[in-house]
Amino acid sequence: MQEVQTATEQPGLRERKRADTHARIHQAALALFARQGFEATTLDDIAIAAGVSRRSLFHYFGSKEDIVLSTKAGLGELIEAAVARRPADEPLLAMAEHALTDMAGDFQGPEARALARLIHDTPALKAGDHAKYEMLEHRLAAALAAQKRLPPDDLQARVVATTAIGVLRMATETWLASDDDAGPEVHGKAAFMALRAAAKA
Amino acid sequence: MQEVQTATEQPGLRERKRADTHARIHQAALALFARQGFEATTLDDIAIAAGVSRRSLFHYFGSKEDIVLSTKAGLGELIEAAVARRPADEPLLAMAEHALTDMAGDFQGPEARALARLIHDTPALKAGDHAKYEMLEHRLAAALAAQKRLPPDDLQARVVATTAIGVLRMATETWLASDDDAGPEVHGKAAFMALRAAAKA
């Protein structure tokens, strides 16, 4: 019952096995999705491939979609951290832009594109993805307001957050459609420039 | 076999019955959703209340969510029409703003609020709603580009469309949260003003 221990200790067999199983399910599922598509893959397929019972899948993931979408789970914290690193006197829109471009670099690997394509091509996943973006919007709005010491529901902060996340979504889509090797942040920068130009006119 | 008839003729018994049944299902479903919630209402409940078989529901609506979400179906056309009415020399952002506020007036009644709340409070509906917003984004971007004689994938048009739809979404949310009787367009106007101010800084 003594829980007074540091976070750097050894995880113990239980947690290690749990992490293993989690990863095994995740990996097996993504492989199957990539090969035969999301809808065509049943939970039984995944369970068998991962070596667990179908029932156990729900002890690790809330739903079939969640197996894919949980990959992006840490994004909220990343954005908040990136905002907290910005100087407080920076204008709102620039703050949002720089926080996002800072963060974008951390979140891309060789598999990112395949994952993004899977989500983009699967309506059910796309819908869930949008829900995550909305979460991001709210967290970004709150983070921006906090960093600039504005009230938490400040209208400008919310509008800027909505706009910035919209640009992020758009840049991701453009990046996915393009076949060059440029990262999403390049497209994001261009989009922000276009937005400023449009607002000036 | 002679289909050479005007559009102002009588619909015939078949189409009339079909429209009737469609409306009856829609109405019965919304009543049940309002009373006991979306998830707690089964398709059997709706079928019985509407006096049809469960199987027939799918001849009128693609899915359970669709019964609710199809209410907003005509929005795309409304937006395109509103954009087409704007002067071609109007700046992009103003064009989007005015098109949306023009349209907003047409799309609110006493039930609009209840419907919006149902969607807002039901995760499954909210996800589907976001998908519709994305459709709107693309149609708005294309309409703006066409009206200003830009290429269909023009970056500025897309960014402005994404931003404007984001503002629309935000304004709807604010309107839903507020208890005053002001229409959504008031909140939309304020949001656009805040956006311009933020972009100027």
Added chain:
DNA sequence: TTGCATATTTGCACGCGGTGCAGATATGTC
């Protein structure tokens, strides 16, 4: 009116995702 082509409705069987429950099994601890 009768008869025929076509559209609509219905019932049935089935697959799949998701949940509650209870027993079996594994882990951590004394």
Added chain:
DNA sequence: GACATATCTGCACCGCGTGCAAATATGCAA
């Protein structure tokens, strides 16, 4: 080794959604 606890599993069940074929209703022409 014994006990408390966390995890895994199988089972039964519900609800949404679909394919199919039979039954029913409508439109139309003779």
